[in-house]
Amino acid sequence: MSNYFIILASGQSKRFNAKKPKQFNIYKNKPLFLHSIHKSLDSKLFKKIILVVNKRNYIKEKFPKNVIILNGGKERCDSSLKALKYIKKFNPTNVLIHDAARPNFSIKLLEKLINALQKNIAVVPAIKSKDTIKYKIKNAYYNLNRDKSVLTQTPQAFKFKNLYNLSIKQKQNITDEATLFIENNKKIKFINGENLNSKITFKEDIENKKIFYGIGFDIHRLIKGKKLFLGGIKIPFHSGLKGHSDGDVIIHSIIDSLLGAMRKKDIGTFFPDNNKKFKNIRSPNMLKPIVKILEKNNFYINNIDINLICEQPKVSKYRNRILKSLSNLLNLDKELINLKGKTVEKLGLIGKEKAIACEVICSISEWKKSMYYYLLSLVMVI
Helix, strand or coil: CCEEEEEEEEECHHCCCCCCHHHHEEEEEEHHHHHHHCCCCHCCCCEEEEECCCCCHHCCCCCCEEEEEEEECCHHHHHHHHHHHHHHHCCCEEEEECCCCCCCCCCCHHHHHHHCCCCCCCCCCCCEEEEEEEEEEEEEEEECCCCEEEEEEECEEHHHHHHHHHHHCCCCCCCCCCHHHHHCCCEEEECCCCCCCCCCCCCHHHCCCCCEEEEEEEECCCCCCCCCCCEEEEECCEEEEECCCCCCCHHHHHHHHHHHCCCCHHHHHCCCCHHHHHHHCCCHHHHHHHHHHHHHEEEEEEEEEEEEECCCCCCCHHHHHHHHHHHHEEEEECHHHHEECCCCCCCCHHHHHCCCEEEEEEEEEECCCCHHHHHHCCEEEC
């Protein structure tokens, strides 16, 4: 099975209102289009990566041999078709098509798309609309049922033969490949997209955003005979952490750090230890509503740094499992979460293996609500 990744970066960016197209402007310390190339290379999922552009003179970087640069067409669909015709000679199995204007997708999303292609011919990420959307016919406005609509994103994944056969027959301009499949009554598998994976359309979208920091700390005594949970997973150990909940100091510290960054008081405000409803609650079930509050308030996580402070157990044995668990709970790329194990040189309760503590620092940013949000592709789900 061979996977190919097409990055479309040949748009004119008229709405961006800058001297050069947006895909070549600097975003997070490098040209916008480079984010997609670097992530697709880091994923090691693709045999070839095709970058489609109309302004080669803006590209100063050197790439590995498996990164191919092609000249684009007049419209998006023309550029897409040029890339499909180019890779046809390699007999690809799957192809993912991505807009360079979406730099914040994760490698995890790439993996989900490719895995879903095992049983589907088209897989498209989508998120629920947070806003009330209206559409206009002549001079009248109508409400669009938000519960029956989704906002589609890229990358979009396809079986190559199915996409190619539809693309060479397409006569009209389309804004994404999902539209092509819908217009031809072909089935699409929709999967959960990522809130961070928004499209950059206006110059304001790449302006520096405010960063807020939060600090979290938690400590619990160890008691024999109780299950030990750290980072949402069960750790084999002779003792567990005493607490009103399951005592997961990692998740509790993350919750406090996120609440601190949002200026939303502390974990006890949301989960008071005198409320029987929260007795023995699993900590992942405490984190989930906090993540929802984060998203509802238009924040996203930049990174999380964790210090787990204990003599035993050794965190290195379970680091990958904990990071995977936290990545799933936070809907955050594992690369943005760091976990370190620290000892206290046999000092105090922790040194005597009678307690475990954790401290967390997180940074979050707030999305600026600009018009691009309403310009995302829209699909009605009937």
